[in-house]
Amino acid sequence: MSAKKSSSSRNKLVAVSAAVGIVVALYFGWQWAGQDSSLPTPEKEVAKPTAQAPVKPAETASVESTKPATMPAGGDRLYTVEEGDLMIDEILRSTKEIPDMARDLHELVKKLNGEAQVNASRHLVNLTSDQDYGLIAGFLTDAKMNPSVTEVLFSDLMNRNRALQMPLFMTILKNPVHPQNEQTRNVLTILAGEDFGTDWAKWDAWASSELKKEQGGQ
Numbered sequence: 055m056s057a058k059k060s061s062s063s064r065n066k067l068v069a070v071s072a073a074v075g076i077v078v079a080l081y082f083g084w085q086w087a088g089q090d091s092s093l094p095t096p097e098k099e100v101a102k103p104t105a106q107a108p109v110k111p112a113e114t115a116s117v118e119s120t121k122p123a124t125m126p127a128g129g130d131r132l133y134t135v136e137e138g139d140l141m142i143d144e145i146l147r148s149t150k151e152i153p154d155m156a157r158d159l160h161e162l163v164k165k166l167n168g169e170a171q172v173n174a175s176r177h178l179v180n181l182t183s184d185q186d187y188g189l190i191a192g193f194l195t196d197a198k199m200n201p202s203v204t205e206v207l208f209s210d211l212m213n214r215n216r217a218l219q220m221p222l223f224m225t226i227l228k229n230p231v232h233p234q235n236e237q238t239r240n241v242l243t244i245l246a247g248e249d250f251g252t253d254w255a256k257w258d259a260w261a262s263s264e265l266k267k268e269q270g271g272q
Contacts, residue, residue: 159177
């Protein structure tokens with residue numbers, strides 16, 4: 055009888071131990087499952103910082119494209135005809151001598167642009183003597199000069215004496231991109247009686263001969 059009780063007690067103890075083991079296993083299993091459920095959270099936070107990255111560069115490009123164009127080389131503003139006329143009138147109404155007025159107009163041509171510059175160049179050629187022709191010569195051979203101004207200056211050169219004309223004619227003739235190159239070639243071809251093309255030695259020899267005739271009064 056006592057042996058049966060002892061065996062029954064051991065069976066109960068084994069059953070209780072097994073039940074406790076199952077409960078412990080279920081508890082730790084629940085804890086592990088709870089930890090796994092929190093794993094996706096860090097992944098979501100890692101993705102956040104890159105969401106708005108492309109926005110700023112796109113906005114910057116848009117702002118840059120709407121900026122106004124920069125000023126032309128030199129930064130000079132465009133003068134109106136009216137502004138130019140006021141400056142010209144101030145020079146012409148001054149009490150200075152004609153050569154000094156011419157020098158002031160020379161500086162004004164350098165300052166102005168557009169039609170205002172053309173108007174100033176017309177007054178410049180009217181007030182510049184042969185002796186002061188250096189005020190004009192530099193403008194006439196300047197590759198950056200306003201072509202309309204160059205035309206005014208060239209028309210004036212046609213009425214000057216041979217001593218002034220020849221050096222400038224030859225300079226223009228040898229510069230194929232000068233706006234008055236073709237007209238100069240036509241004029242010199244008529245004067246020389248033939249076109250020497252690009253044979254500059256022949257052109258120079260002819261120009262030298264013309265100057266000698268001028269100096270000799272022929």
